[in-house]
Amino acid sequence: MACLKFWFCIILFLVSVACSDARALESFPNKTKQALIETGTEIIRVSMQKHELNNGGFDKPNRLSPGGPDPKHH
Template structure:
C-alpha cells in the first residue's frame, strides 16, 4: 500500500484543495459582482445625446406606423360613433 505524498483531507466529501478552489472562485465572483454594482452614468446624460435619441426614436416609430398601415394592420375606417341598434 502506497502512502500519498500529501495527506488528503475531505470535508463533506470534497477534497481540501477542491474546497479551497471553490472558496476562491466564490470570493472572486463576489468581488466581480460588487464591482459591477457601482452606479454608472446613464448613456444619454447630456442634452445633445438626448435630442439624438428622441430623433431616432421618432424615426423608428414613424417607420413602424407606416409599415403597419402598409400591411393593413391599422384600419383607415372611422367609427360610426355609437352602438348600432340593428346590429343583432
C-alpha cells in the same frame, strides 16, 4: 477540493462586481439624450408605417384559416 473551487468562484464574482460601476443617466449630455429619443421615435414611426402598409393595419389578421378536405379536423 470542490468546496475550494466554489469559494474561489464566489470571491471572484464579488470582486468583479465590486470593481464595475454603472454610469448614471445624468452623465449623458442633454443633446445626446434628446438625439436618442428623437432617433428612437423616428424608428418606431417608420416601423409602424411599414407594418400598416404590409399588413393593412394592426387589427386585421394576415393569415387565412386552413382549408382542405376535412375542415372539422382543424
